[in-house]
Amino acid sequence: MPLKRQPAVIGCAIRPAIRGRDRSLEEIMHDTAMMALADAGISIEDIDGIVVASNDQFDGRAISVMMASSALGGVDRDILSTPSASEHAFVLGALRVASGQYRTQLVVAWSPTEVSSMSEAQRLGADPYYHRSLPLDELSAHALQAAAVEHRVPGAREMALAVAAKNRAHGAAAYPVSPVPGPFRWPVAAAMTSVPVTGAVGVVLADADFAAERGVADPAWLRGMGWATEASFLGDRDLSTAPALREAARQAFEAAGVAASAIDVAEITDATPYTELLAYEALGLASREEWAARLTDGAFARGGRVPVNLSGGVLTHNPVFCTGLIRIAEIAQQVRGRAGKHQRHGARLGLAHAGSGFAMQYQAAVILGRDARA
Amino acid sequence: MSGDRVGIIGIGQSAFRSRRDDASYPDLVREAVVLAMADAKLDFDAIEAIVYSLSPDAMVGIGNAERLGVDAVGGRNKRFLRINTGGSTGISSVAAAYYHVASGACDVVLTAGADKVGECGDSQTVLNKIWDPTYERALPLGTINMLAMSAVRYMRNYGMTQEDMARVVVKNRRHASLNPNAHLRKVVTLDDVMESRLISWPIKLMDCCPQSSGGAAMVLASEQFIRDNHLDAVWITGLAHRAETYWMGDRMGNNPTAEHADAYALRRSFEKSYKMAGITEPPKQVHVAELYAPFSNTEFHAIDAAALCPPGQSVPMMRDGMFELGGWIPVNTSGGTLCTNAIAVTAMARVAETALQVWGRAGAYQVEGARVGIASGNGGDHQIFGTMVIEA
Numbered sequence: 001m002p003l004k005r006q007p008a009v010i011g012c013a014i015r016p017a018i019r020g021r022d023r024s025l026e027e028i029m030h031d032t033a034m035m036a037l038a039d040a041g042i043s044i045e046d047i048d049g050i051v052v053a054s055n056d057q058f059d060g061r062a063i064s065v066m067m068a069s070s071a072l073g074g075v076d077r078d079i080l081s082t083p084s085a086s087e088h089a090f091v092l093g094a095l096r097v098a099s100g101q102y103r104t105q106l107v108v109a110w111s112p113t114e115v116s117s118m119s120e121a122q123r124l125g126a127d128p129y130y131h132r133s134l135p136l137d138e139l140s141a142h143a144l145q146a147a148a149v150e151h152r153v154p155g156a157r158e159m160a161l162a163v164a165a166k167n168r169a170h171g172a173a174a175y176p177v178s179p180v181p182g183p184f185r186w187p188v189a190a191a192m193t194s195v196p197v198t199g200a201v202g203v204v205l206a207d208a209d210f211a212a213e214r215g216v217a218d219p220a221w222l223r224g225m226g227w228a229t230e231a232s233f234l235g236d237r238d239l240s241t242a243p244a245l246r247e248a249a250r251q252a253f254e255a256a257g258v259a260a261s262a263i264d265v266a267e268i269t270d271a272t273p274y275t276e277l278l279a280y281e282a283l284g285l286a287s288r289e290e291w292a293a294r295l296t297d298g299a300f301a302r303g304g305r306v307p308v309n310l311s312g313g314v315l316t317h318n319p320v321f322c323t324g325l326i327r328i329a330e331i332a333q334q335v336r337g338r339a340g341k342h343q344r345h346g347a348r349l350g351l352a353h354a355g356s357g358f359a360m361q362y363q364a365a366v367i368l369g370r371d372a373r374a
Numbered sequence: 375m376s377g378d379r380v381g382i383i384g385i386g387q388s389a390f391r392s393r394r395d396d397a398s399y400p401d402l403v404r405e406a407v408v409l410a411m412a413d414a415k416l417d418f419d420a421i422e423a424i425v426y427s428l429s430p431d432a433m434v435g436i437g438n439a440e441r442l443g444v445d446a447v448g449g450r451n452k453r454f455l456r457i458n459t460g461g462s463t464g465i466s467s468v469a470a471a472y473y474h475v476a477s478g479a480c481d482v483v484l485t486a487g488a489d490k491v492g493e494c495g496d497s498q499t500v501l502n503k504i505w506d507p508t509y510e511r512a513l514p515l516g517t518i519n520m521l522a523m524s525a526v527r528y529m530r531n532y533g534m535t536q537e538d539m540a541r542v543v544v545k546n547r548r549h550a551s552l553n554p555n556a557h558l559r560k561v562v563t564l565d566d567v568m569e570s571r572l573i574s575w576p577i578k579l580m581d582c583c584p585q586s587s588g589g590a591a592m593v594l595a596s597e598q599f600i601r602d603n604h605l606d607a608v609w610i611t612g613l614a615h616r617a618e619t620y621w622m623g624d625r626m627g628n629n630p631t632a633e634h635a636d637a638y639a640l641r642r643s644f645e646k647s648y649k650m651a652g653i654t655e656p657p658k659q660v661h662v663a664e665l666y667a668p669f670s671n672t673e674f675h676a677i678d679a680a681a682l683c684p685p686g687q688s689v690p691m692m693r694d695g696m697f698e699l700g701g702w703i704p705v706n707t708s709g710g711t712l713c714t715n716a717i718a719v720t721a722m723a724r725v726a727e728t729a730l731q732v733w734g735r736a737g738a739y740q741v742e743g744a745r746v747g748i749a750s751g752n753g754g755d756h757q758i759f760g761t762m763v764i765e766a
Contacts, residue, residue: 002478003477003478003479004378004476004477004478005477049615055437055438056430056431056432056437057431057437060507061503061504061507062430062431062432062433062500062501062503062504063429063430063458063459063460063504063753063754065458065459065460065754065758066460066504066620066754066755066757066758067506067620069617069618069619069620069754069757069758070619070620070621070624074617075617075618075619075631075639076616076617076618076631076638076639076642077616077617078614078615078616078617078643079459079615079617079758080457080459080466080469080470080615081457081458081459082455082456082457082458082470083431083438083440083456083458084426084438084440084441084454084455084456085455088455088456091455092455092470092473094477095470095473095474095476095477095479096473096477098473098477098478098479099472099473099476099477100476101473101476101650121437122437124431124436124437125431125436125437125438125439125441126436127436127442128435128436225479226453227453227454227455228451228452228453228454229441229444229449229450229451229452229454230444230450230451231444231445231450232441232442232443232444232445233445236445243451244450244451247451247452251453357438357441358441361441361444362454
């Protein structure tokens with residue numbers, strides 16, 4: 001169903017790797033909100049509502065939305081939180097603007113790294129009887145998915161290595177960093193992951209009237225949005241497929257009224273390169289039979305037909321909990337022409353994929369355009 | 375009325391208990407979902423999205439425990455997200471479901487959740503972790519002593535006594551005795567409350583909500599869908615959220631946001647909800663209220679904030695029985711949070727009970743002729759407030 005009012009992204013703050021320990025989490029959140037508002041050219045007084053997303057276990061707090069109310073300007077404002085995923089905060093913010101009851105929303109997610117073991121924090125998210133004792137963390141679940149893909153698709157490992165090489169090259173051009181290879185779980189090699197870092201991301205959403213009233217020059221219009229979940233038990237899933245992402249993509253493309261071939265630029269949550277491969281298929285960018293050819297002809301590389309992860313993706317920066325919302329913000333900046341060194345020249349229609357949880361349980365697809373409609 | 379309202383078409387609630395050893399956490403969610411779906415007379419295929427209602431992960435001992443609830447709510451390959459605003463989570467989830475429909479994205483949305491507070495060990499140990507680890511956690515703060523401080527302040531400002539607090543308990547327990555789903559259903563006397571064990575002065579054991587286990591679920595739909603399918607519904611005509619500061623230390627100052635006796639943001643949220651619903655004189659237009667009050671003293675400032683009376687007048691009006699069943703504006707006719715608190719869905723139950731009242735389906739605790747009702751939820755450290763107006 002079409003949204004009653006069309007939201008647009010009018011400001012972003014992408015902070016994929018916050019170094020140093022001189023800022024508290026509250027200060028990081030405040031900085032991020034101020035940067036997003038500055039990018040939108042508005043002030044906190046213009047914000048009607050706030051949606052945040054964070055993970056209690058990573059934050060070491062219960063109900064970590066609470067501290068956000070002061071740090072993000074929530075006092076005497078409407079603030080909600082979607083701790084299921086950072087991308088869900090975007091979804092809810094967009095729905096609130098689309099309802100016509102809010103002109104603007106500030107959406108913020110953060111992901112600190114102070115927890116003594118992120119793996120153990122993630123393991124608490126496994127069901128206590130079956131998965132937790134495996135033991136299972138998110139990378140282990142991604143590795144099971146990688147093994148399933150390798151089993152089903154001959155040559156998948158070489159393709160995964162090619163995806164990783166592409167994203168590393170993009171990352172090196174986009175951001176002045178040398179990412180540290182992450183932990184590994186067979187068959188996911190260290191070269192296919194990056195070490196979790198502290199990060200935060202902020203997005204400002206507004207409706208058309210607000211954008212017009214403020215003379216926003218470069219809104220990224222929400223053309224389509226879809227989100228869906230897989231079953232929770234890994235044993236109930238065929239990990240070599242991504243049906244929830246297929247459903248999310250169906251929702252997004254149906255709303256946008258365009259085909260995947262119309263997309264100029266994409267960001268995919270490459271928790272591992274195998275998840276990027278599965279996303280190519282579910283998003284309609286390339287079926288598994290076409291993966292090898294597209295990686296060889298450079299369709300998804302800088303300068304290719306539809307560059308994927310010009311930001312370098314999760315392989316370049318891995319603020320675990322915010323990676324989904326960062327993908328959306330990166331696409332917003334691409335279609336706004338504000339992506340900086342990794343801008344795809346002339347990008348008018350972008351696709352963001354956000355996935356999270358064990359073996360990408362939660363899936364979302366967001367299509368943003370420089371033009372309000374096709 | 376325009377044709378794009380959002381209606382409530384199905385409600386399901388557990389019979390809340392201290393423990394539910396017979397049911398796992400997802401089982402409890404499923405229990406409520408089955409009841410709500412039967413009430414809505416819909417098949418799961420009609421559900422386009424799910425909003426999952428779950429407050430702190432630590433209460434169920436599983437990180438992102440909503441992931442385990444996906445199957446219980448029939449969520450596979452459907453739109454699904456979780457809301458957490460602490461104690462207000464339930465009403466925030468209904469609000470999020472409302473936005474799914476009001477935005478035009480979906481016609482039919484399910485919101486559901488459950489909690490096992492009675493089996494979590496000690497909820498106050500968990501709830502201490504909601505505070506900042508460096509400054510306020512170490513006091514140590516819990517939700518009881520936090521609201522005991524509010525009670526002391528309310529006593530000073532408005533003349534509330536411990537007997538006034540006990541009156542709220544007696545009233546709500548009597549209401550709960552009529553509600554088969556309520557957890558604490560035993561009728562108590564003023565003396566029973568006054569003689570109960572001191573927990574954090576002036577709050578005594580019977581001034582406190584129980585730790586409950588159970589689930590709740592609701593189905594919301596667009597007016598178009600409801601008309602096309604000839605369904606029965608009540609309508610969410612006003613809703614809002616407002617927040618206060620995180621810091622307890624910032625509740626002590628000379629501006630309205632710092633008055634810990636009152637519920638400033640709750641008042642602001644009600645103002646916005648009333649405006650949306652076109653309610654200009656709440657005492658004349660509201661027939662019934664379900665106000666989130668986990669401790670007896672907090673019902674007073676909730677009534678004040680809902681503008682059902684001038685500030686502080688809730689105390690003498692309570693003495694006169696004006697908020698009892700059969701009184702002027704019955705408050706917490708289900709027994710309220712004081713008699714049942716399964717935190718993840720407590721504020722959803724406030725919405726559900728208000729909906730049942732204006733629907734004329736509240737059974738033994740029905741308020742005759744109720745057509746307009748209000749509901750509220752409080753979350754965080756008395757910080758995040760959600761409010762709704764529901765009309766027949």
